[in-house]
Amino acid sequence: MRRDVFQAIADPTRRAIIALIALQPMTPNALAEHFDTSRQAVSKHIKILTECELVRQQQAGREIYYHFNPTKMKEIDQWLEKFRALWEDRFNQLDDVLLNLQNK
Amino acid sequence: MRRDVFQAIADPTRRAIIALIALQPMTPNALAEHFDTSRQAVSKHIKILTECELVRQQQAGREIYYHFNPTKMKEIDQWLEKFRALWEDRFNQLDDVLLNLQNK
DNA sequence: CTATTATGCAACTAATCGGTTGCAAATATA
DNA sequence: TATATTTGCAACCGATTAGTTGCATAATAG
Secondary structure, X not given: OOOOHHHHOOOHHHHHHHHHHHHOOEOHHHHHOOOOOOHHHHHHHHHHHXXXXXXXXXXXXXXXXXXXXXXXXXXXXXXXXXXXXXXXXHHHHHHHHHHHHHHO | OXXXXXXHOOOHHHHHHHHHHHHOOEOHHHHHOOOOOOXXXXXXXXXXXXXXXXXXXXXXXXXXXXXXXXXXXXXXXXHHHHHHHHHHHHHHHHHHHHHHHHHO
16 A cells, blocks of 8 residues: 555654654554554554654564654655745744834 | 644645645635646635645635645644654764765 | 626535454464 | 464444535626
């Protein structure tokens, strides 16, 4: 199934999973303890994150440690890049306004 | 209805709408011409974008011009900020690798 | 005034989503 | 070997999603 990074981060639970494993790799069971849902539900989220390569797995016996893959997050950053100039412009305009107020 | 910016940008059509009106404010009809769907479908996307304040409207007679609101996009940027250090670290490590290769 | 145009809203629909439970496979432990 | 643990997969379910069509409303044009 073709997965999209933007769709992957749309869900708050998935964003929380990303935030957790960004700190340290975790197993599905360990992750599930942080949420109010079943392990299987968490596993489904992990599967989606894996499919769009936001997450990588590392087998350790019967346990699987899931790692965060930061490079994939750059896709979002690159998309934002196009608009960053716009809100920075807006800030510059705000700066001008504040400057004008000060000069009065 | 409570809307989430992350959910709003999850849909590719909505991202395309944002990209279009970021260049210049547009009416729903004008927007719909860029897509392979009905005007009403586009209007529903606009509604979602408006609810989460990514888009603002300006009435001009019977026409409504929709504007992009860049400040709301900052929410996404701020969320990314937490992870930016991680992929920059990764780049630094890559730099080290390249440096070591050069020294050989 | 009448017709046309631009828009939003409501109702319906198929597909997807996020959740559940049950089960099978593989590894660790007693 | 027998049992417990960790995990993924499949089937099912209710809610949500993105799309459609039809219609009402308001502003413009003839």
